Amino acid sequence: MGSNGRMIRKKDLTIWQKVYIPEILKGMRLTIAQIFKPKFTYSYPEERFQPQPSFRGRPVLVEENGVERCVACGLCSRVCPSLAIEVQASETELEKERYPIKFEINMVRCIFCGFCEEVCPEEAIVMSNEYELVFTSQEEAVFGKERLLKSTEELKDRLEFLRQHR
């Protein structure tokens, strides 16, 4: 409605459009054509979504030559907005001198923001492409080192992506 109460239309309908039935048939042609187009839905358990390297799945620790890259500096646990990461440092004979004796991520708290990955100076914690996280208890949701470690081969795509875009 305009200010003077008159109906304002950008364009008046033609007689064909007023009859309405041809327009319905047009619409039906569209919907029927839609039936034969490919579907977006995945048949989930059989057919899984394969994320791109840019996908932020659950955070994991990078394992290189059988040892984690992490030097337990604690930046990730510092930056984590939801306080999901707990690190305890210890000394080691290796070149890096420090390693995390305990590294835990509470996956119930984690919000997948990727800050830990961004802040890490050693590229030791990265976001993987895993998105299937199921727990039956609070305790089970706390991932220790044994569940967080992943080899560089498995994380190749993500590490490559980070090298290009950081």
Add this chain to the structure above:
Amino acid sequence: MESIFLISILKFVVYVTVVLVTVIILVYAERRVSAFIQDRLGPNRVGPWGLFQGIVDVVKLLLKEDIVPKNAYKPVHDLAPIISIAVSLSTFAIVPFGNTMELFGHQVKLMIADVNVGILYLLSITSLGVYGVTLAGWSSNNKYSLLGGLRSSAQMISYELSMGLSVIGVLMISGTLRLDQIVLHQARYLGGWLPAWNIFLQPVAFVTFVVAAFAETNRLPFDLPEAEPELVGGYHTEYTGLKFGLFFLAEYANMITAAAVITTLFLGGWHLPYVESLGLSPLTLSILQVLTFCVKVVLVLLFFIVVRWTIPRFRYDQLMNLGWKVMLPLALANVLVTGLVLLLI
């Protein structure tokens, strides 16, 4: 005499089974087609391609608890779904699904009841369907249900007029109320090649009848009685379990009946064009005709489904405008023109 009685019972049993099974398949088909239109997959888990989904849903409905609201008027609350289902099942009884057939040495008409006022029976019984919906809305003692019930009664009454008037055009051409005679009348050819189906003779009546049928079956674009965004569930908001199932069944059975009636009145019923000249045996011909009828009904049903996912819902004033200011005059004009043409020929 006895065998005629037996044949009637046989026809009845076959008919009820076929309708109920078709309802299950129809619900599945609707969900599947709507999913495909929306780029989804739809139910595909239970059985091959999800075909048993309907059966599982029925079992679920049967096992559910029957909840009656505290302030509902129980007798009517119980009665309403019964009316709905009885009406929708009894309408189908007069639809002929095949030509007269030789069976056990009898001439069997392939329809449940050979009523000589066929179309009148049809119109009057479908009018009764309003009671089911309105009483359900009223007895639930819920404002959404009541609004849904009121809307549906107004809608059905408005569209019944144009429905009845569009049928008159067909009546004037075929000169009979018997549905089997109407089909026989359509089993001819115009100019030697075009089947004399009423859709070609009465296109305007066809359009008005189909639109009215959509409104009568409460299907989108006229599903105002149960418009979810406005009225929660409409008249069946307060129904659960088996009673809700009956409403659901009635709705889809109504759809099948509407499709069958459209087929009979306008699409030549069981008539398969050009097949008479092939010289097939009577039995083959009968089976072929029943199959033709089924295929036509299925196509009309698919049309119903696709329309549902194409057109948005009408507003209430638009619905009434369309019913009274467009459909009714159009149907009346159609009767007038048909009368004039019949006079002149």
